[in-house]
Amino acid sequence: MKKITAMLAFVLAFSSSLFASYNDIWEQSTLNQVIDRGVLRVGLDAGYMPFEMTNKQGKIVGFDVDIARQMAKAMGVELEIVNTAWDGIIPALVTDKFDIIMSGMTLTSERNLQINFANPYIVVGQSVLLRKGLKDKVKSYKDLNDPKYTVVSRLGTTGDIATKRMLSKAKQRMYETEADGAIEVANNKVDAFIYDLPFNAVYASQHPDQLIHLDTPFTYEPLAWGVRKGDPDFVNWLNNFLTQIQGDGTYDKIYGKWFESSEWQKTLK
Known part of the structure; x- marks a missing residue:
């Protein structure tokens, strides 16, 4: 028991x-x-x-x-x-x-x-928003890896990381928002914006007279x-x-x- x-x-x-x-x-x-x-x-x-x-x-x-x-x-x-x-x-x-x-x-x-x-x-992947004046000079993100170009992205993003890692020779600036960086390119204040392809594709379609979109992604995201x-x-x-x-x-x-x-x-x- x-x-x-x-x-x-x-x-x-x-x-x-x-x-x-x-x-x-x-x-x-x-x-x-x-x-x-x-x-x-x-x-x-x-x-x-x-x-x-x-x-x-x-x-x-x-x-x-x-x-x-x-x-x-x-x-x-x-x-x-x-x-x-x-x-x-x-x-x-x-x-x-x-x-x-x-x-x-x-x-x-x-x-x-x-x-x-x-x-x-x-x-997705990173792509390049390019100011119109560089149409015949820049064909790839690799062409931007030069001290004569100023390249921007959004702080703390994979665009920030890709810019620092793959475009180390270019002058770089980082912005708090996507819009802040992209508008700088549209206004011809900087040469290129590195960011996710979907955002860049939409932004380029909204500013066709100011921007060129190099739409081949160069990172895996x-x-x-x-x-x-x-x-x-x-x-x-x-x-x-x-x-x-x-x-x-x-x-x-x-x-x-x-x-x-x-x-x-x-x-x-």
Whole structure:
């Protein structure tokens, strides 16, 4: 009888331990926190065409926003956009200001030391916005690697890294926003802007008389959603969600709206 009682006590203690562990996992999982809260908080830095921008009504729109909307729908929760300055977006995620970064962020080894990433949802690369006067002189990013040229990008981005690494001989300046750097080229104050191809393609189409777009990307840039470390449950769900929307046509529909049409440009400020 004593053996049976001891065995029952052991089973009950083990079951309690398992239940406690399960509760801990549930509470630690961002996905479960989102479901319990009823709101998915998405961190982004509005200003990166066509991923996240502000329209004439002051609403943040774009490719990432539409994907986030589908993500929240799949979770059965509301969507909350948290507009965050780029230089603080990773610290804000780590300190739980929002649940996920969906802001055209390139997956890099350095960033991966701080946060985890889901599978890449799109691949882009750095390209060159060139002032019109250099049309016959510069045919490739390599031609800009010369002290006579001033090349700019956005501070803290992979464009910043590529400029410093691959155009080390050129004069360099870094700006706080994409628009600040690109407008300097359009106004003939600097020679070239190095940044992600999608942004440069849109900006060049808006300033055809001032800019030339060298649209062959010269870096490999997989963009991915960033989440806090230690949360495989959330990463697993995100990867499966991406597979689903890529397979059922949802992704292609959203991609076509923002990358294969220019109608959305009429809605911007």
